[in-house]
Structure formats: C-alpha cells, structure tokens
Amino acid sequence: MSDAIKAATLEYATRLGDDSVVLGHRISEWVSYGPFLEEDIAYGNVALDYIGRARMFYTYAAELADDGRTEDDFAYMRSDREYRNLLLMEMPKGDFAYSQVRQLFADAYYTLVLPELLQSKDETLSAIAAKGIKETKYHLRRSRDWVLRLGDGTEESHKRTQKAVDALWGYTHEMFDMDETEQMLADAGIAVDVSKLRDAWHKMVSDVLIEATLTVPEDSWAVRGGRTGYHTENLGHMLTEMQITHRSYPGCQW
Amino acid sequence: MTPEEQNFLRKIEAEEKIEPKDWMPADYRKNLIRQISQHAHSEVIGMQPEGNWITRAPSLRRKAVLLSKVQDEAGHGLYLYSAAETLGISRSEMIEQLQTGKAKYSSIFNYPTLTWADVAAIGWLVDGAAIVNQVSLQRTSYGPYARGMIRICKEESFHQRQGYEAMLALAKGSPEQKAMAQDALNRFYWPALMMFGPHDSASAHSQKSMEWKIKRETNDDLRQKFIDQTVQQIEVLGLDHPDANLKWNEERGHYDSSDLNWDEFWSVINGNGHCNRQRIEHHVAAHEEGEWVRDAMAAYNEKKRAKQAQNAA
Ligand SMILES: [Fe+2]
Ligand SMILES: [Fe+2]
Ligand SMILES: [Fe+2]
Numbered sequence: 001m002s003d004a005i006k007a008a009t010l011e012y013a014t015r016l017g018d019d020s021v022v023l024g025h026r027i028s029e030w031v032s033y034g035p036f037l038e039e040d041i042a043y044g045n046v047a048l049d050y051i052g053r054a055r056m057f058y059t060y061a062a063e064l065a066d067d068g069r070t071e072d073d074f075a076y077m078r079s080d081r082e083y084r085n086l087l088l089m090e091m092p093k094g095d096f097a098y099s100q101v102r103q104l105f106a107d108a109y110y111t112l113v114l115p116e117l118l119q120s121k122d123e124t125l126s127a128i129a130a131k132g133i134k135e136t137k138y139h140l141r142r143s144r145d146w147v148l149r150l151g152d153g154t155e156e157s158h159k160r161t162q163k164a165v166d167a168l169w170g171y172t173h174e175m176f177d178m179d180e181t182e183q184m185l186a187d188a189g190i191a192v193d194v195s196k197l198r199d200a201w202h203k204m205v206s207d208v209l210i211e212a213t214l215t216v217p218e219d220s221w222a223v224r225g226g227r228t229g230y231h232t233e234n235l236g237h238m239l240t241e242m243q244i245t246h247r248s249y250p251g252c253q254w
Numbered sequence: 255m256t257p258e259e260q261n262f263l264r265k266i267e268a269e270e271k272i273e274p275k276d277w278m279p280a281d282y283r284k285n286l287i288r289q290i291s292q293h294a295h296s297e298v299i300g301m302q303p304e305g306n307w308i309t310r311a312p313s314l315r316r317k318a319v320l321l322s323k324v325q326d327e328a329g330h331g332l333y334l335y336s337a338a339e340t341l342g343i344s345r346s347e348m349i350e351q352l353q354t355g356k357a358k359y360s361s362i363f364n365y366p367t368l369t370w371a372d373v374a375a376i377g378w379l380v381d382g383a384a385i386v387n388q389v390s391l392q393r394t395s396y397g398p399y400a401r402g403m404i405r406i407c408k409e410e411s412f413h414q415r416q417g418y419e420a421m422l423a424l425a426k427g428s429p430e431q432k433a434m435a436q437d438a439l440n441r442f443y444w445p446a447l448m449m450f451g452p453h454d455s456a457s458a459h460s461q462k463s464m465e466w467k468i469k470r471e472t473n474d475d476l477r478q479k480f481i482d483q484t485v486q487q488i489e490v491l492g493l494d495h496p497d498a499n500l501k502w503n504e505e506r507g508h509y510d511s512s513d514l515n516w517d518e519f520w521s522v523i524n525g526n527g528h529c530n531r532q533r534i535e536h537h538v539a540a541h542e543e544g545e546w547v548r549d550a551m552a553a554y555n556e557k558k559r560a561k562q563a564q565n566a567a
Contacts, residue, residue, distance in 0.1 A: 034540065044328065048322055051321065152554055154546065241309050242310065246312045249428065252431055254420075
C-alpha cells in the first residue's frame with residue numbers, strides 16, 4: 001500500500017466509523033423511550049449493529065495509523081470539528097417519525113453502498129461490508145415498514161412523517177458527494193463511488209414514500225459539510241455527552 | 255375440598271407443575287399475577303437506571319455491552335408479561351397497574367445511578383441478587399414462570415459476570431476509578447440486600463406463597479446466601495466491605511451481619527425513594543408519547559385488513 005493510499009484509507013475508514021458511531025448513538029437514545037417494549041428491543045438491536053460497525057472501522061483506522069491510538073481514541077478523543085460523519089446521522093432523535101425517516105434514508109443508502117464496498121480491493125473494508133449487508137437487510141425492512149405504517153396510518157402520523165421527510169431531505173444530498181480523497185480511493189478500487197448511487201437511492205426511497213402516501217420533496221435545498229467537519233450544532237452536544245466519562249479520566253482503562 | 259382442589263394440592267405436593275389450563279385456586283392465580291407482573295415491571299423499569307449511562311459509557315466496548323444488557327432486560331420484561339398473560343391478565347392492564355402505582359416493581363431501581371461504577375455495581379450486585387432469587391424460582395410451581403426463570407437466569411448470570419468484570423476493571427484501575435467503585439459498592443450493597451424483601455416475619459405474602467410453592471426459599475435464607483457469596487467477591491476486588499459488623503459465624507456456617515435500615519426500605523417501597531416519581535413519570539411519558547405511533551399502527555393494519563377483505567370479495 002502506498003503512503004498516499006494508506007493515508008486516504010485511514011481517512012476513509014474514520015469517516016465510515018464516524019457515520020456509524022454517530023447514528024448508533026442517536027438510535028441508542030431511544031432505549032426505554034420507545035412506543036412499546038418490542039420497539040425498545042428493536043432499537044437496541046439496530047444501535048448495537050452500528051456501534052459494532054463503528055468499532056470495526058475504527059479498529060482498522062487505528063491499525064493503519066499505527067501510532068498507538070485505539071478505537072476509543074477515535075471515538076472519544078476527537079472534537080466535532082474533527083468528526084467527519086454525514087450530517088444526516090447527527091440530527092437529533094426528534095419524534096418517532098423523524099427517527100424512522102432518517103433511518104429509512106440511511107438504510108436505503110447502506111443497502112446501496114455496502115454491496116459496492118464488498119467489492120473493495122481492501123479486504124478489511126470488504127469484510128466489514130459483508131457483515132453490514134446482512135444487518136442492513138433487517139434494518140431496511142424495519143424502517144420501510146414503519147414509514148409505510150406512519151405515512152399511511154392516521155392523519156397525525158401522516159403529518160408528522162411528511163414533516164420529517166421535508167426536514168431531513170436537504171441533508172441527504174451530501175451523501176452522494178465525492179471529494180479528492182474518496183475519488184482517489186475509488187479509482188484504486190478501494191472506496192465506493194457514491195456519486196453513482198444517487199439515482200438508485202432516490203428511486204428506492206421514493207417508492208416507499210409514495211406507497212406510504214407521502215410526497216417526495218423537490219430538491220430545492222441542500223446543506224453540506226459533514227465530510228469537512230462543518231457540522232450542525234447538534235453534534236457538539238452529542239459528543240459532549242458521549243465523551244464526558246472517557247475524557248474525565250484521561251488514560252484510564254475501562 | 256372439591257376434587258379439583260384435591261388434585262391441585264396433590265400436584266403441588268408431588269412437585270408437578272401447574273399449567274395455564276389447570277384448575278387453580280383464585281388466590282393462587284392472584285398471587286402469581288402479582289409476583290410475575292411485579293417481576294416483569296422490575297425488568298422494564300430497570301432499563302432506566304442503566305439506560306441512564308448508555309449515552310455516556312466510557313468506551314465503545316462497554317457501550318455495546320450495556321446496550322445489549324438493557325436489551326436483554328427488555329426481553330425479560332416481554333417474556334414475563336407473556337407468562338403473566340397466561341393467567342388471564344393483559345399487558346395493557348399490567349402497564350396501567352404499574353403506572354397508577356397499584357403494581358410494584360423492585361425498589362432497587364429507585365436508587366439513582368450517579369457514576370459509571372453504578373452500572374458495574376448493578377450488573378454485579380443487582381443481577382447477582384436477582385439470580386439467587388431466580389435460581390430458587392426455577393422450581394416454582396407454576397410451569398410458565400418456572401420455565402421463564404430457567405431461560406432468564408442464563409442471561410442474568412452473563413450480566414452478573416460482565417458487571418463484576420467491569421467492577422474489577424475499576425477496582426484495579428486508577429485511584430479515582432477505585433474510589434468510584436468503592437462508592438458504588440457502598441451505595442448499592444444495602445439496597446441489593448433489601449431486594450430479598452422484608453424479614454420473613456414481616457412479609458405479607460410469604461407464607462401462602464411458600465405453601466403453594468410459588469416461593470421455594472424464604473427471604474432471609476436467600477439474603478443470607480447472597481451475603482455469604484459476596485464476601486469473597488469483594489475481597490478479590492480489593493475493596494472494603496460496606497458492613498463493619500460482618501463476621502463469620504462458625505456455628506451457623508454463615509456470616510453474621512448488620513440489620514438493614516428497614517425504615518428506608520419501607521419508605522422507598524411506599525414511593526418516597528430518590529427516583530420513584532422519576533421512574534414512573536419516565537414510563538408514563540414514553541407511553542403517552544408513543545400513543546400516536548400505536549394508533550397509527552392500528553389504523554394502518556385496519557386499512558390493510560379492509561383492503562384484503564375487499565380483494566377477497
Ligand atoms: Fe433481567
Ligand atoms: Fe430479573
Ligand atoms: Fe439482567
């Protein structure tokens with residue numbers, strides 16, 4: 001592995017780890033707050049999958065960095081300006097409709113991204129993708145079912161769900177942006193060229209929204225910045241909570 | 255005595271399980287519903303004090319372990335609600351009883367989790383105490399409850415080991431971590447002992463429950479078992495035992511120990527602990543916020559059914 005590729009892969013694994021830990025954390029905020037017990041269990045399941053995935057990406061990043069850092073250094077010792085997750089993942093949990101719509105957007109995204117990542121020439125990334133594909137099948141089934149129920153449920157649930165779709169839509173565009181780092185890795189057969197997945201994602205999500213009697217928003221606005229560390233105000237608060245214990249006792253083992 | 259009653263008592267005597275369709279005295283049923291639903295509520299309310307640390311867990315590994323534990327507890331709650339339902343009460347009735355204070359849950363969950371070490375202490379001591387109780391309940395006379403206990407105990411022992419291991423990491427860690435561990439032990443040791451309930455002489459439900467073999471061992475015997483098994487665990491951690499009066503009694507073959515603060519016990523049972531109000535409010539708030547979701551689900555299912563009926567016609 002050339003130094004440039006190695007550095008880019010480290011960055012890439014960190015980004016994917018950031019996506020996973022931030023989304024996993026957000027989902028975990030639902031535990032004991034779900035609409036019924038079965039949902040607490042389901043949320044726990046999905047959160048666990050994402051935290052597990054974050055650990056795999058970070059462990060690989062730490063291995064590439066080879067500077068003594070561990071998975072926890074990546075998760076707990078970086079500030080929001082250093083985090084590189086997609087903005088969609090950091091949005092607050094909101095109400096149940098908001099969380100399920102975000103989940104549908106994310107699950108559809110991973111349904112497309114992970115099979116591509118499975119083809120990566122990088123064996124570690126490919127192996128992480130293989131595990132994620134199985135999990136994502138279950139995640140998508142769940143978020144799809146919920147968006148259908150909520151969209152086509154009562155007047156209130158329909159209203160809440162449409163509101164969530166409209167509020168989150170503008171954060172989905174950056175999911176398909178490529179920058180120099182990812183382009184270089186994509187050319188080397190390592191990273192996924194996400195710019196090619198936008199149409200398929202749009203179709204997949206639109207099909208669900210339409211079946212749920214919801215309106216697919218126009219592409220009238222877009223907020224970008226996750227991959228450059230230009231975040232919403234939400235991430236700082238999330239990391240403050242997530243990192244408080246770890247940072248309060250520097251250098252400790254847990 | 256009716257033949258049904260005779261048959262019931264014969265089964266109890268012969269250690270045969272009572273099954274949902276069997277005849278049983280009304281009081282036996284009532285007693286069981288009270289105990290199983292209380293157990294289910296404990297699993298569910300117990301998600302809160304530990305859930306309090308999911309978003310602040312100190313490492314990714316601990317976060318995953320905790321998430322998975324809390325998820326197990328939710329599963330136990332679900333399983334126990336189903337066991338209670340075999341006795342002719344619905345989950346929504348039980349939830350209402352919980353929320354209106356008619357049904358109780360284990361008082362241990364009314365103590366606050368103030369530091370990360372509290373999560374470790376709960377896994378170790380609270381799940382540990384629960385196991386002592388539940389191992390005994392594996393022989394309870396009601397079939398679905400006994401089978402539930404066998405299944406649940408396996409996971410509880412896993413939780414207990416993980417909790418102890420987390421405690422060990424703290425006790426062998428930095429001075430600050432060790433102090434945190436000691437503090438958690440000092441606070442959770444006594445309420446953990448109270449989990450076994452009042453002295454047998456003061457226990458309202460004990461005697462009948464023992465006769466019917468719903469309960470298999472007395473509160474005090476189970477508590478003694480837990481006290482005895484915990485001594486060495488505290489030693490290995492290198493922490494100070496919270497009970498200054500703990501002393502081996504050669505004659506009894508058990509440790510003698512301080513009596514518990516029963517005023518505190520009754521005060522917390524009666525709703526006046528640190529977190530009683532918070533726990534119920536949390537449960538009610540989540541339940542109420544979830545109402546529109548449950549309504550949506552019902553409406554959607556209804557539409558689907560109507561459509562299917564139309565297609566079939
Ligand atoms: Fe449990
Ligand atoms: Fe339990
Ligand atoms: Fe447990």
